[in-house]
Amino acid sequence: MKRLFRSEKGYVLVFSLLVLPVFVGFGLLIIDAGRGNNAHGDLQAAVDSVALAGARELDGGYNAIARAKVAMGRVENTVGMLSPSGGNADRLIYQDATGNEYKVIFLTEIPDSDSTLIDTEWVTANQTTDDADAQYVYVRGQSRDLLTTFFNPVNYLRESVPIAAVAVAKSVAAACDITPLYICNPFEYDASGNYVGDQLQQEFNAGSLHGRMIRLHPPGNETEAPGNFGFLRVDKPGTKELNDYFAGARTAACYSSERVQTQTGAATSLQAGINTRFDIYEGNYANSSDFEPLPAENVRKGAIPKAPGNGNGNGAIDHCVKTVAPTGNAPHVSLGDDHVYDIATGTWNYNGEDDFAYGFPDNTTMSTPVRGGLGASIGGSSDWDINRYFQVNYGADTSEESPPAGTAHPRNVTTSFPGLTPSRYDVYRAEIENNWHLLQAPGGTDADGNPVLGEYGSAQCGEEMGRTALPTTGENPNPDRRIIMGAVIDCGEQESEGGGTNSYTVNSYVSMFLTRPVFPYRSGGDLTIDVEIVDVTGPGGNGTLDEFIRAEAILVR
Numbered sequence: 001m002k003r004l005f006r007s008e009k010g011y012v013l014v015f016s017l018l019v020l021p022v023f024v025g026f027g028l029l030i031i032d033a034g035r036g037n038n039a040h041g042d043l044q045a046a047v048d049s050v051a052l053a054g055a056r057e058l059d060g061g062y063n064a065i066a067r068a069k070v071a072m073g074r075v076e077n078t079v080g081m082l083s084p085s086g087g088n089a090d091r092l093i094y095q096d097a098t099g100n101e102y103k104v105i106f107l108t109e110i111p112d113s114d115s116t117l118i119d120t121e122w123v124t125a126n127q128t129t130d131d132a133d134a135q136y137v138y139v140r141g142q143s144r145d146l147l148t149t150f151f152n153p154v155n156y157l158r159e160s161v162p163i164a165a166v167a168v169a170k171s172v173a174a175a176c177d178i179t180p181l182y183i184c185n186p187f188e189y190d191a192s193g194n195y196v197g198d199q200l201q202q203e204f205n206a207g208s209l210h211g212r213m214i215r216l217h218p219p220g221n222e223t224e225a226p227g228n229f230g231f232l233r234v235d236k237p238g239t240k241e242l243n244d245y246f247a248g249a250r251t252a253a254c255y256s257s258e259r260v261q262t263q264t265g266a267a268t269s270l271q272a273g274i275n276t277r278f279d280i281y282e283g284n285y286a287n288s289s290d291f292e293p294l295p296a297e298n299v300r301k302g303a304i305p306k307a308p309g310n311g312n313g314n315g316a317i318d319h320c321v322k323t324v325a326p327t328g329n330a331p332h333v334s335l336g337d338d339h340v341y342d343i344a345t346g347t348w349n350y351n352g353e354d355d356f357a358y359g360f361p362d363n364t365t366m367s368t369p370v371r372g373g374l375g376a377s378i379g380g381s382s383d384w385d386i387n388r389y390f391q392v393n394y395g396a397d398t399s400e401e402s403p404p405a406g407t408a409h410p411r412n413v414t415t416s417f418p419g420l421t422p423s424r425y426d427v428y429r430a431e432i433e434n435n436w437h438l439l440q441a442p443g444g445t446d447a448d449g450n451p452v453l454g455e456y457g458s459a460q461c462g463e464e465m466g467r468t469a470l471p472t473t474g475e476n477p478n479p480d481r482r483i484i485m486g487a488v489i490d491c492g493e494q495e496s497e498g499g500g501t502n503s504y505t506v507n508s509y510v511s512m513f514l515t516r517p518v519f520p521y522r523s524g525g526d527l528t529i530d531v532e533i534v535d536v537t538g539p540g541g542n543g544t545l546d547e548f549i550r551a552e553a554i555l556v557r
Contacts (some may be wrong), residue, residue: 039079039146044165046077046092047141048555050102054137055169055553058106059257061508061538062202064131065106069096072104072139079143079163090143102141106134110168110556118168118557132198136170136556168557173257174550175509175537179484180232180245180253181270182262184491185507186214186378188226189370197490197507205540209533210416211382211423213362213515216529217375218267223499224491226369227376229529231269232487233261233501239269240284246273247285247293248481254550257506257537260487264500267527271518274529277481278303278517279320279459280333295459296481297469298428298437300393301517302336302359304455320461339389340521341366343377350522356444356452358392360424360515361385371492375526382420386410386427393441393455408436416542425513425532428482431457433473482514483534485548509537511545 053075054068072094080089094102107126110118118138128134142164187209188197203209216229224230232255234245242265245251272282279295280303305320336357338349343366363379387398387410394408403409413430415422422430431437441454459469470478488507497504512531520527535544 039163042079047139047165047167051139051167051169052553055171058171059538060132105138107136108133140166174254176254180234181486184228186227186369201538201540204536207417213379215377225373228373231265233263242269243273244291246270247276275517279461295462295469300457302357303333304357320464337521395442485511511535
């Protein structure tokens with residue numbers, strides 16, 4: 001018996017039998033932990049993709065939250081390994097309904113430090129249902145619980161472990177290769193003074209901005225207000241560099257869709273640059289230089305060169321607007337002003353003469369923006385004298401009900417908003433597409449009986465200088481030189497930020513059609529930029545600005 005007790009034979013087998021349950025238990029625990037990690041990984045990937053899909057729509061524009069919910073509902077994910085037997089993976093799809101696997105909340109901000117938890121208290125304090133304020137989307141996903149391999153010895157039921165994951169995402173975008181210009185939103189307030197600037201895209205889509213002339217005015221010494229314009233910060237802010245940028249030189253900067261830095265500058269810093277687009281070459285641009293901007297394909301502008309032979313019957317005729325002298329009040333051109341409405345005097349024809357140079361006219365009614373900057377004005381509806389424009393520039397009989405197809409006539413101009421008067425940009429594009437801009441206006445006779453030649457729509461000066469306009473139609477169209485892009489800022493709502501060099505929240509980016517050169521159209525008048533809005537970023541836009549916007553959604557938590 002003693003020998004039996006002292007024997008060590010079979011010890012390993014006995015020990016193995018004793019610890020086998022422990023090994024099996026640990027193995028099952030490891031399997032459950034692996035299944036849990038796998039399920040959590042699936043769920044984390046699911047909430048990440050849902051958050052990113054929603055964040056891409058958070059552009060601060062109309063219906064942003066609703067669009068984000070639709071986008072999230074299109075994302076389908078699965079979570080597997082929740083059952084010990086494997087089984088089918090859970091299929092997860094976001095729905096804006098109680099009991100859905102995803103809890104989605106839109107936030108105005110998140111903590112500055114990643115170490116600060118976004119808990120229930122923070123979410124409650126910073127959640128929003130406002131499209132303009134929704135900067136972040138918070139997504140918490142939780143599928144059915146993980147069932148463990150073990151049974152509870154008391155009730156013989158499997159234990160369940162909840163699996164959840166959280167993600168927070170936002171949209172970031174930048175506008176690149178644009179003119180360093182910002183405009184104070186002229187449609188920031190309604191007639192009662194209420195803020196409606198976040199409806200800019202909605203109003204554009206509805207046609208409310210169609211054919212409305214906007215006269216942008218520099219702020220001067222007063223704080224920026226609706227209808228003002230200014231400069232975005234650039235690396236080289238000198239006058240020459242700014243002129244080059246407005247003449248079309250590429251900028252190295254990309255501007256955030258959220259905030260932009262502005263800088264001070266005089267309105268004259270853009271006059272010479274913008275006017276090259278109208279075939280007007282002033283100062284340095286009248287000679288060979290390191291940057292020689294091209295004219296637009298269609299430069300009809302309501303200004304005739306003051307040149308020998310035009311209006312006095314002497315000498316050669318020169319249609320080129322070119323000077324090396326300071327611009328001043330543009331003494332080298334005869335400005336037509338009977339198409340420009342002056343709010344200060346209440347007149348259409350400040351100089352009292354028939355100029356035979358008729359550019360795109362203002363709207364029939366022009367008014368100052370609500371709470372707007374002095375000198376700025378907005379046209380009402382899409383009502384402008386399109387018939388007079390065709391009569392002066394093409395001698396068109398606008399009374400014709402059925403003009404011959406292809407002739408320069410208002411009824412041969414198509415528009416994206418049927419029922420409304422075609423916009424100036426609609427007419428401008430029709431001139432190019434039908435080669436009407438190659439025609440010379442009929443002109444007339446001055447008070448002394450001398451002939452006054454009409455204006456050409458094609459570039460005359462650029463051709464003389466070897467700067468040929470690039471075609472904007474055809475298989476590979478070039479960028480349109482009379483389209484510029486700028487940031488829209490709600491200056492009234494950010495009045496406390498001050499003016500000049502500062503940082504402002506961006507409402508959106510817009511492309512604008514330059515309706516006229518930058519000139520003072522009356523004695524003592526200020527320089528303005530006169531435009532129509534062609535497109536706007538965000539929902540409701542036409543999508544023509546997509547090539548300038550680099551947008552993506554990023555995870556921030």
